[in-house]
Amino acid sequence: MSNSKVDEDGAIQLLKELIKIDSVNPSLVSGAKGEKEIAEYIASWLKSLGLKIRIDEVAKGRYNTVGILEGTGEGKSLMLNGHTDTVGYDYMTIDPLKPTIKDGKLYGRGSIDMKGGLTASLSAVKAIVDSGTTLKGDLIVAAVCDEEYASIGTEHLMKTTHVDSAIVGEPSDLQILRCHKxxxxxxxxxxxxxxxxxxxxxxxxxxxxxxxxxxxxxxxxxxxxxxxxxxxxxxxxxxxxxxxxxxxxxxxxxxxxxxxxxxxxxxxxxxxxxxxxxxxxxxxxxxxxxxxxxxxxxxxNPMDVPATSEICKTIIKASEKALGFKPIFIGGSAWLDTQIIWEKGIPAVVYGPSGDGAHAAVEYVDLQTVIDAAKVQEFTIKEFCGVQS
Ligand SMILES: [Zn+2]
Missing domain, CATH: 3.30.70.360 (Alpha-Beta Plaits)
Known part of the structure; x- marks a missing residue:
């Protein structure tokens, strides 16, 4: 359908690695491991792509990883944001940390909430690097802690991050979630x-x-x-x-x-x-x-990013190009990290894969939608940030 550079096998491999790393939120489950190991893993993964890396200790033992792919300075900047923490898994009826694939679904704790979406964003960044593209605007990828509890990761991030728009890779069935309660x-x-x-x-x-x-x-x-x-x-x-x-x-x-x-x-x-x-x-x-x-x-507060905002228009165009269909706008009943970004005046929408079982005994992500979300984000990055010809 398109000339995407998304490394599909690499994406699945990355998702498996992320699921193997226990990153249960210690504010939810006392004594849980937290985000240190996964933050370090993502940092070295992004570093190997040549991004500028920063690991921020947001609170004691709680970490954000921020990667920056610098543009030439002539374009708009975009942030891809995803949380690395998960809820607990003691009540799960599948092996939470041993990713298994069955019928195109990858099972494990955090697969849909939201290591699948995070993998899509990271794979989109890799696709940009692999294609040798020079972006005009900066691309920032933020793997944040603590979304499942008090969102201290994104709160901390937004004190110093100035971007023109953002995509949070939580699951959205490849549709655009632009408002929530x-x-x-x-x-x-x-x-x-x-x-x-x-x-x-x-x-x-x-x-x-x-x-x-x-x-x-x-x-x-x-x-x-x-x-x-x-x-x-x-x-x-x-x-x-x-x-x-x-x-x-x-x-x-x-x-x-x-x-x-x-x-x-x-x-x-x-x-x-x-x-x-x-x-x-x-x-x-x-x-x-x-x-x-x-x-x-x-x-x-609730969030309501206008349908006419640049980021919405760009994702629609990218989906048509990458997947051959026009996504619809959806709304969320739950509150999301996107609102912290939107409150700073930065249009932020949720765009990510499909799956089921967030916070449940069985959790999975539909692998094809992880790849699809990566492709759409790859094209969105190019269109939004601009490409040096
Ligand atoms: Zn989530």
Whole structure:
């Protein structure tokens, strides 16, 4: 279909090597190995291609590898980004660190989330080098740590990285994921008055008061489910954690609820603040003994990269050239690292392979889509960064 220089056997070999390296996130599984070994492996692999390499210790024992293929300085810069950490594997029913191929699928922990996608990006870089192409703009490849927990890898990377666009190689079925939801964590505390269980005249039951909040959250969720976004689906809210009470014969002095609100593109954390402010005020108007506070403890914004952005247009063109079809735009319901890049004003989309079983007992990536994603990224790099003739 095209004159791609992607080394297909080399890509499969690389993916196998990456899966063999245990890189379970130590913030998720205590005592896990983390990203040091895989960061070093990728660094030496990129170094052998002639890239400029940097290994950043983001936090103690946590590493990003950054490779730079310098352009002539006349073109736009592009970053390919992928995370090296995986979730744990104790519950897997396949051998997590021994990659096996069956019916075109490669099985192992991290195969789809996301060593397959990372392999596609690394193979695209290799294809550029192997073809002897001189790029006009810089090409940056970042293998980052900790996406599965707090994204400290991409957070750290974006403090010093300035690029014109980025591709995050998470799985996207060879389609372009250009928007996804955000989320906000809300902590609500109702206050009661702790007295002996017999003293109904003076006791205030903080747990029952929280019941009113729970009811309103259910109502709010119904309302949110009617919101609409063409690619991400509706907004939502659910209760996640609750605690309260002192002992059986005592009125509870407080009840603490933690809820999670999922935001669709166009919404901000301000909307969530307004919802809770209004909710608690309304309950208080009807019940003078109701006394509650809320706090947004953490949030991540939604992402919405325009369909008309250069990176979207370039990937579409590259897919038509490499694979003979025009990818569609998709949206994600989960939050992704892309948003950290997008928040810096850099259009970032997800483009990667197909597979199944992220965080599950059986995980695989469809090998052909790893090769296909590599080819599309190879052509995207050339088109986006420009080629010195
Ligand atoms: Zn992932």
């Amino acid at each position: 955000g989320f906000a964590w809300v902590k609500i505390e109702t206050k009661g008055i702790a007295v002996h269980g017999s003293l109904w005249q003076s006791g205030v039951d903080a747990i029952t008061k929280m019941g009113k909040v729970l009811n309103d959250i259910a109502e709010l969720d119904k309302k949110l489910k009617k919101t609409y976004h063409e690619l991400t689906g509706p907004a939502s809210i659910h209760s996640s954690l609750i605690e309260g009470g002192l002992e059986l014969s005592t009125y509870p002095d407080k009840c603490i609820l933690q809820a999670e609100r999922r935001l669709i593109p166009g919404e901000t954390v301000k909307d969530v603040e307004n919802e809770f402010k209004t909710m608690l005020e309304k309950i208080k108007q009807l019940d003078p003994k109701f006394n509650a506070e809320y706090e947004i403890t953490f949030h991540r």
